[in-house]
Amino acid sequence: MKNLLILLLLAACGAQPNPAMFGAQRFDATREGRPYTVFLKGNMAEVIRLGYARREEHQAIRATMIDLVPELTGCRIIASTWRGDSGEMRGRVNCPKFSG
Secondary structure (H helix, E strand, O other), X not given: OHHHHXXXXXXXXXXXXXXXXXXXXXXXXXXXXXXXXEEEEOOEEEEEEOOOOOHHHHHHHHHHHHHHHHHHHOOEEOHHHOEEOOOEEEXXXXXXXXXX
């Protein structure tokens, strides 16, 4: 039983998307030693930062998260729609393959 609990806790540590993003395409990247996961589904994207961050790092992390979306997905973010913090952000994107 103890081993099962440990396995369940370890499984919960990975980046999981918001339920609305289930089935999304996943992109993983590391920047400045910190892992991030980007999920893309239609015209929505979500970025999750993994690991601990000190208070003074949060502003730079948010900027990195915003920069990762176009870099990894090829989609342009619609800045006015993005919400969240340095742990998780989500918003709308404009992707060339979805436009038209």
